[in-house]
Amino acid sequence: MARKNRRQIFEGVEVIDAGAKGKSIAKAPDGKVIFINNAVPGDIIDVQVTKKRKAFYEGSATTFHQLSDKRVDPTCKHFGTCGGCKWQFMGYEHQLAYKQKEIINNLTRLGKVELPEVSSILGSEDHFFYRNKMEFSFSDSRWLTLDEIKSDSEIKNRNALGFHIPGMWDKILDIDKCYLQEDPSNAIRDKVKAFATENNFEFYNARNQHGFLRTLMLRISSTGEIMVLLQFFHEDVEKRTLLLDYIGSEFPEITSLQYTINPKGNDTIYDQEVICYKGKDYIEEEMEGLRFRINAKSFYQTNSKQAYELYKITRDFANLTGEELVYDLYTGTGTIAQFVAKNAKKVIGVEAVPEAIEDAKENAKRNSITNVEFYVGDMKKVFTKSFIAQHGQPEVVITDPPRDGMHKDVVAQLIHIAPQKIVYVSCNSATQARDLALLDEMYKVTKVQPVDMFPQTYHVENVVLLEKR
Numbered sequence: 001m002a003r004k005n006r007r008q009i010f011e012g013v014e015v016i017d018a019g020a021k022g023k024s025i026a027k028a029p030d031g032k033v034i035f036i037n038n039a040v041p042g043d044i045i046d047v048q049v050t051k052k053r054k055a056f057y058e059g060s061a062t063t064f065h066q067l068s069d070k071r072v073d074p075t076c077k078h079f080g081t082c083g084g085c086k087w088q089f090m091g092y093e094h095q096l097a098y099k100q101k102e103i104i105n106n107l108t109r110l111g112k113v114e115l116p117e118v119s120s121i122l123g124s125e126d127h128f129f130y131r132n133k134m135e136f137s138f139s140d141s142r143w144l145t146l147d148e149i150k151s152d153s154e155i156k157n158r159n160a161l162g163f164h165i166p167g168m169w170d171k172i173l174d175i176d177k178c179y180l181q182e183d184p185s186n187a188i189r190d191k192v193k194a195f196a197t198e199n200n201f202e203f204y205n206a207r208n209q210h211g212f213l214r215t216l217m218l219r220i221s222s223t224g225e226i227m228v229l230l231q232f233f234h235e236d237v238e239k240r241t242l243l244l245d246y247i248g249s250e251f252p253e254i255t256s257l258q259y260t261i262n263p264k265g266n267d268t269i270y271d272q273e274v275i276c277y278k279g280k281d282y283i284e285e286e287m288e289g290l291r292f293r294i295n296a297k298s299f300y301q302t303n304s305k306q307a308y309e310l311y312k313i314t315r316d317f318a319n320l321t322g323e324e325l326v327y328d329l330y331t332g333t334g335t336i337a338q339f340v341a342k343n344a345k346k347v348i349g350v351e352a353v354p355e356a357i358e359d360a361k362e363n364a365k366r367n368s369i370t371n372v373e374f375y376v377g378d379m380k381k382v383f384t385k386s387f388i389a390q391h392g393q394p395e396v397v398i399t400d401p402p403r404d405g406m407h408k409d410v411v412a413q414l415i416h417i418a419p420q421k422i423v424y425v426s427c428n429s430a431t432q433a434r435d436l437a438l439l440d441e442m443y444k445v446t447k448v449q450p451v452d453m454f455p456q457t458y459h460v461e462n463v464v465l466l467e468k469r
Contacts (some may be wrong), residue, residue: 008049009058010034012065015043019099020430022086022160022458023058032056038080040090041098041377042068065234070094075128076179081143084180085456094218096452103429107464111433113440122309122452128179130222130303130419130455134286136161136189137267138213140203159203161193161216168205180414184220186252188228192216195246197360202232212236214235215267219294222304225283225296229255229296231269235261248278254281258296270297270355287311290338290367298359299332303453305350310340310425310451310461314398317447317465320344324395327419329383329410334360336398336425341369347390349374350382380409388417398423405431411438418442422466427453429462436464444469 015036017025023035026047033056044066051058066438074080074088087095100121107115110463124130142160161174177186196203196213204211211233219227224430228247232240240259248257257278260269274281274296285300287308293301301307307442314336320326320343328337331349333356341347341364349372351357357376364372375382379401388394397419399406405428406414414422415438422443426432436445447465454460 008052008262009242010047010049011064013045013047015039015045015068017041018087018090018102018458020102020458025126028057028448028457034059035136036061040068041094041261042070062106076177078173078175078178081145081165082163082173083176083350084163084178084216088457092123092127092455096123099452099458100450102454102458103448103460103462106429106433107394107436107448109433110430111436113436113445115432115445115448116369116448118432118448120304121452122313123304124283124303124452124455126303126305130305131180132222132300132304133302134178134185136183136216136218136269137164137172138174138203138211138215139170140211141170141172141281142174143171154462157197159193159197161189161203170401178356180222181307184218184226184251184253188247188254189216191250192230192247193296193390194438199239201243203237207429209233210312212239212455213454214262217296219283221285221294223284225255226251226253227258227294227296228254228276229269229281230259231267232259232261234364244277256281256283260296267297287339288302290369291361292333292335292338293359293366294333295359297355299356300335301355301453304452306451311336311451313424313449313451313463314425315340315343317449318421318465320396324330325398327394329379329397329399329406330399331360331374332356334363334372336400337372337374338364338367338369340398341372344371344396347372348431349367351376351430354380356399356401383410385413385416388413393417394419394422396421398425400425401431403428403431406435416440417441418468420468424464426460426462426464431459432464436466439466442469443467448451 013026015024015026019025026034035058039061045061046063047059048062049057049059072091079088139160160174161173162173165171202212204214215231217229223375226445260272260274282295285292326344326347328349331351335348337347357374360374444468449463451461
């Protein structure tokens, strides 16, 4: 029953499902859905309502009367405050089941497309320490725990090097140990913070726009190479040199030590000059003998092992014979294009980011791949009738768009050129479902393969094969 007070509470509610964006789902006594941010399906809880909408509630569990058998003890002590691993309190086999269920629900309910039997989701071999890239933020006013806030003692050191509190752009949670990236990631972060604190370096204050140290980015490739990028708010040659020399001497295994001076209001580095201080200005990934140079601004799938599995599935779905012209839309740095090139007559890659296309061309050259071509531009403006007339009618199209999915003009062009097969790789099955609905009159979905790239989170990739009816 519900008690009416300032913030409504529903008592003894059973959590029945997991929903989008890591929320769990229950039903209120009035039949409306409740989205809960800190519960596992199977829990029986009291829920305090935080938002009330016409069709649903949002809330948090305040009391747990019975814990779900799907629960596990979180590995990380920061779980619940840090927003990075929202499902770390759920057993991995259950995470996979709910990810698979979400994909099927989205494709059938949103896309309303007829599906074949959906293949079982491909889980990740590594449940922790699987990310090849992490970004940490400095702050001079770290997030305080409730106990610290209630304490009468003065907190002198407010420095933090960690992650943004969810939904708070200027609040940073100080991280002791993160379970997402392999060593020496934690050691580098911790020693950088300790050295900076000992030497009285100013940590950044995002709200007041002052300080010296802004961000620390770490990339560790499958080949064992390590990139460290420090972002400074302003130049201070003496302090910068002192810190970079310390990092280089303390961690000689670092193969690429770089920095940038960014006085802007935001932390993005894509419009900034990145300077190589020591080693190379890139690291390399390897896949079936192909090597890909990754610079500080490059996009690369953040789970290297699962990226390989994802690309193998994409290549298998395309089932190329060596005679096909293939278009790879949203090609990024051309990794998929180069990965399938040996099975194709020719591959044409298209991408909106100029730096990514430069990387793609350079990587193809170094890999001695001669049957790929890359073009840059806004997809809906580049992928036109004249582009097709110039480069040829593709038998197969591979598309791997961003979370927003494909622009409707791109979908319309696909329908117009009508390739025999479309392999659609997606990180958002909701927008994938929308696009599949638009393609449904001409194409039938013949294969579906979910792939888990991000254990302990609700994110999931999905690969769909569409063939002409």
